[in-house]
Amino acid sequence: MKxxxxxxxxxxxxxxxxxxxxxxxxxxxxxxxxxxxAYSRVLLxxxxxxxxxxxxxxxxxxxxxxxxxxxxxIEDEVVKLDDSNKKLLxxxxxxxxxxxxxxxxxxxxxxxxxxxxxxxxxxHMWTFEDAVKLEPYFKEGNKVLILGSGFVSLQAAWAAxxxxxxxxxYELMPRIMPRVLDDKSAGILMEQMIKLGVDxxxxxxxxxxxxxxxxxxxxxxxxxxxxxxxxxIVGTGVKPNIKFxxxxxxxxxxxxxxxxxxxxSVKDIYAAGDVTQGPTVFGxxxxxHALWPTAVEQGKIAGTNIIGNREAYGGSxxxxxxxxxxxxxxSTGNFNEEETSQVWMYDLGEKGFFxxxxxxxxxxxxxxxxxxxxxxxxxxxxxxxxxxxEINCQRDNLFEYLRTKCxx
Numbered sequence: 001m002k003x004x005x006x007x008x009x010x011x012x013x014x015x016x017x018x019x020x021x022x023x024x025x026x027x028x029x030x031x032x033x034x035x036x037x038a039y040s041r042v043l044l045x046x047x048x049x050x051x052x053x054x055x056x057x058x059x060x061x062x063x064x065x066x067x068x069x070x071x072x073x074i075e076d077e078v079v080k081l082d083d084s085n086k087k088l089l090x091x092x093x094x095x096x097x098x099x100x101x102x103x104x105x106x107x108x109x110x111x112x113x114x115x116x117x118x119x120x121x122x123x124h125m126w127t128f129e130d131a132v133k134l135e136p137y138f139k140e141g142n143k144v145l146i147l148g149s150g151f152v153s154l155q156a157a158w159a160a161x162x163x164x165x166x167x168x169x170y171e172l173m174p175r176i177m178p179r180v181l182d183d184k185s186a187g188i189l190m191e192q193m194i195k196l197g198v199d200x201x202x203x204x205x206x207x208x209x210x211x212x213x214x215x216x217x218x219x220x221x222x223x224x225x226x227x228x229x230x231x232x233i234v235g236t237g238v239k240p241n242i243k244f245x246x247x248x249x250x251x252x253x254x255x256x257x258x259x260x261x262x263x264x265s266v267k268d269i270y271a272a273g274d275v276t277q278g279p280t281v282f283g284x285x286x287x288x289h290a291l292w293p294t295a296v297e298q299g300k301i302a303g304t305n306i307i308g309n310r311e312a313y314g315g316s317x318x319x320x321x322x323x324x325x326x327x328x329x330x331s332t333g334n335f336n337e338e339e340t341s342q343v344w345m346y347d348l349g350e351k352g353f354f355x356x357x358x359x360x361x362x363x364x365x366x367x368x369x370x371x372x373x374x375x376x377x378x379x380x381x382x383x384x385x386x387x388x389x390e391i392n393c394q395r396d397n398l399f400e401y402l403r404t405k406c407x408x
Contacts, residue, residue, distance in 0.1 A: 007104030008032035011273030011299035018303030049159035116209035140164030149176035153235030272298035333365030
């Protein structure tokens with residue numbers, strides 16, 4: 001049997017390692033348009049802000065990784081899938097056949113419809129190549145505009161601020177990080193950003209970006225004075241990389257639809273990671289969670305099922321944790337309450353703000369902004385949320401209760 005894997009990041013690597021745990025001889029071919037050595041996208045902002053100097057620290061596998069695991073690696077891009085004949089057409093004109101296929105093509109940055117967004121000096125922060133192009137701009141005194149205020153955008157803003165740049169953040173929505181933080185937590189983070197010198201503007205519509213003769217960029221936004229910057233980072237969301245499968249029998253929505261076994265609608269074709277829409281721990285059938293931990297989990301499940309060891313995925317449970325603007329921000333699950341929710345909120349002074357959302361005494365989500373020590377409680381809550389365990393304590397005793405119930 002021949003397995004072909006499209007992609008070379010978290011989902012692909014974890015599928016490979018799960019497979020090789022049980023089958024040392026299965027023929028595996030990996031196809032990726034990026035250089036063969038795998039790196040962590042999560043670490044890119046840390047590299048740009050100088051947390052570590054060497055690019056070597058971005059890599060998450062050794063140079064001899066594929067040789068050691070007996071993997072054939074092809075640096076190319078899949079442009080078409082012939083699912084009926086089990087063949088892949090590559091950018092260079094070649095064809096690759098497969099018996100089973102795992103699609104882990106991830107996602108790409110969404111490009112908003114702003115006039116002039118194709119000008120030089122405008123980048124994303126999503127790939128190793130992006131980081132290399134951005135690095136020369138990260139020097140004291142430069143001015144940068146960050147379009148968007150999601151996880152990646154604000155990581156970029158923090159990296160730029162640390163390096164001594166003047167930072168502008170434009171967000172179309174009325175608050176920052178709507179997918180990661182609740183209203184109050186977002187408000188605390190906004191105050192911290194402004195305190196540290198970020199020029200943050202909400203409910204702002206960028207209309208046009210003009211390239212000036214001196215190489216700088218003039219940003220024109222509705223109802224605002226023009227701003228001149230040295231470069232722009234666009235972080236307005238991502239979309240699954242599914243272009244090459246649009247004319248196949250594989251069912252898609254925004255991403256590839258997969259079941260709890262990471263199977264697509266076509267026999268012998270699996271998918272995992274950012275490219276998928278799959279089940280969640282809350283019973284939703286098709287949701288995109290473009291997160292590194294989800295890709296790791298789904299990759300392992302896909303690898304297990306590809307070799308015939310049947311295992312169902314318990315569903316993705318979103319979790320974001322990072323430190324930026326000198327505070328820790330984190331969330332998991334459904335942290336925005338509904339009408340039927342019970343909400344426990346804790347103003348903990350210098351430690352920060354912590355919030356838990358419950359449904360019938362069962363935690364369904366939590367968020368925090370503050371000291372890193374609070375992340376411990378989010379980590380304890382995550383398996384409780386996943387296993388739908390009731391919290392048998394009063395609001396004021398939550399933290400003591402979690403310490404005693406950390407093994408669920």
